[in-house]
Amino acid sequence: MTDPWSEIHVPAGGLPMFNPDMDLLLEFGAPVLPFFKDPRNTSICINRFDTIFVRQEGKFVRTDARFESERMLVNFIKQVARSLGQDADATMQPIIDARMPDGSRVNAVLYPVAPLGANMTIRLFPKVRYSVEDLLRKGMFSAEMLAFLKAAVAMRATSLIGGASGSGKTTLLNALGNLVPKEERIAVLEDTAELNIDRPNVVSGEAAKRAARDAPSITLQHLLVNLLRQEADRAIIGEIREPSTATALQVALNVGLEGTLSTLHATGDHGVLRRFETMLLSNDTRIPYEVVRADIRECVQVVIYVERTPLHGQRVVQLSEMDERGELRRLFEWDYRAARHVRVFDGEPLIFRKAAKYGIDPQSFFVEG
DSSP states (O other), X not given: OOOTTTTSOOOTTOOOOOOSOHHHHHHHXXXXXXXXXXXXXXXXXXXXXXXXXXXXXXXXXXXXXXXXOHHHHHHHHHHHHHHTTOOOBTTTBXXXXXXXXXXXXXXXXXXXXXXXXXXXXXXOOOSSOOOHHXXXXXXXXXXXXXXXXXXXXXXXXXXXXXXXXTSSHHHHHHHHHTTSOTTSOEEEEESSOOOOOOXXXXXXXXXXXXOOTTSOOOOHHHHHHHHTTXXXXXEEESOOOSHHHHHHHHHHHHTTOTTOEEEEEOSSHHHHHXXXXXXXXXXXXXXXXXXXXXXXXXXXXXXXXXXEETTTEEEEEEEEEEOTTSOEEEEEEEETTTTEEEEOOXXXXXXXXXXXGGTOOGGGTOOOO
């Protein structure tokens, strides 16, 4: 059988394959395999065995594809789970979060948790990784914003990127990660591997559940704690999803791990900080809110909020920095009416005060206008 995965991009270093019966995976997934090759598709959404949509350039399109039966779809889901050493069982493990052999993310839910029948959502692994210059050409941010972001990364500003699913958080995180100076050692930590950081000194960790039944899982929190022993200059965290992960990240930041980049689901730049605060407080209610708030505002220097806008696609709609009082200072925002990015501050970014520490000339990054 010809391997239809062969033409699909795989990250540098490859992705480990755990399922020797690859032909079975290809056979059961045959109805959706063609969608993996279409560069316009960013996701495949199987609502049930006979209803399949794809997302093309931000819009859902219904397809004529279908599985022969509910059983065939369930068999496909089980093969995907098994390829990563996971179990898929309607009683014991009805929700599956896994990674396909090409790096695509898959979430599946089995009956009876899915009352209309098993469903599956596949977020396709990007065949092209965008650089910041690519994103600039696509209009995700302005040239002046890009200059600020380059300076922020060079000066090790800890930055959080917030937004909804599909807003471009991971795309932007990957592009910014590839701006890190080549002489630095980077620790890339993820729940499920999605990033492709093209730098010479990178150590990576993945917390995907691949353990056998009853074996202890390695979580992102474990990886963050271990990070402190890995001589990393900075960390790139795929996404902060759990309160325990937020707490571990806070500890890492407090011991001087500057320049960390990460993402989380949130609405608005202020919402990014509130979400981080809420996760920390829910993990340990003994810490006063004022202490948590002050701690975050001391560690985080830049907040980026991205959105899939209705008319113009993925955009950085708010770009802010932390001021001396621990309050967000908005630098740039997206003007929906004028359909362009606008500068909303006077003077120069406060973060440029760190330039001397790193021997950097801010004007080599910043673009007036």
